[in-house]
Amino acid sequence: MSGFKKFLMRGNLVELAVAVVVGALFSQLIQALVTDLVTPLVAAVTGGHQPDFSDYSFTLNGAHFPYGDFVNHLLSFLIVAAVVYWLVVLPMARFLSLFETKKKASEKKCPECLSDIPIAARRCAFCTAELPTVPVQGTPPA
Template sequence: MGGFRQFLLRGNIVELAVAVIIGATFSGLVEALVTDLVTPLIGAVTGGRQPDFADYSFTINGSRFLYGDFLNHLVTFLIIAAVVYWLIVAPMTRLVKLFERDKAATTKQCPECLSEIPAEARRCAHCTAHLVPDSEKPR
């Protein structure tokens, strides 16, 4: 019983639970954005007609294949993927690069062990190699 309690109280389980809850909420938010804003925008661009393939089907030997429903889900997936990419992934990538650019100015790579160290370090904390700080290097 103690092992089960330890398993439940590990940080990874709590983090995973929080991630699932946030992910489910975020999914609802993105779906509402697409359904309420992006899809009507597509309808406005296409003359008030929103794409709907639900009635598309074909029949083989008495079996009806409703491929239109699949097409609706495929189009919805592509729209959601585009919205997530352009409104979340791309801006976050730019933001991370902005922070990394500032970080690069304050750190450098040790020429001996190739670990990341402060730019003004006189000795590497990893391999103890003697270094010349950037401010003392001749230009």
Template sequence: MGGFRKFLMRGNLVELAVAVVVGATFSGLVQALVADLITPLIAAVTGGRQPDFSQYKFVVNGAEFKYGDFVNHLLTFMIIAAVIYWLVVMPMTRLISFFDRDKKAAEQQCPECRSDIPIDARRCAFCTVELQTVPADDRPPA
């Protein structure tokens, strides 16, 4: 039982649980944004009609295929993905790049095997080639 308790209390599992809860809440927020703002905006641009394909279907040998409902869900997914990309991913990428641009390089590439190795290394840990060492004051800025 102690091993199971340790497994449950590991940092990764707790962080994952928090991420799932936050993700579920964020999903509701994004769905509300799409339903209440983005879809009416599309309706305003297309002449007052909200896109609804739920009635589209075809019948083969008595079997009814409601492909319109799938199209509705596909459009909703595409709109949500675009909103998340433009409102979350793009700003976070810019914010991260803003903080990373002033960082000094901590690693260099081995000229022989192209592995990432510490900048002060004298020998590659992967291919063991001896590296040319340049004093820190004479290195070009990264």
């Protein structure tokens, strides 16, 4: 029983459980945003009626194919994906790019083998080519 208790109390499992709960709540929030704001906006742009394809179907050799519900779910997925992209992914990427530009370069390319090597390196660790020495800021030249 103690092994099961250790398994349940591991940090990864707790973090995963929190992520699932937050993800489910975020999904509900985005779905409500799409249902209550975006879909009526689409209806207003397309002439005042909300798109509903659930009655669309066709029959082939006596078999009935109700594809309209699939179209509704596909459109809902595309709208949710677009909303998440425009309201979450793009702003987060811009926010993270602010921190990326302030990072100081710590590596350079080897002119012989194009491997990434430390800036202060005098010899490439991959191809052992001698490199021109570039003084590192804060150290006196040799």
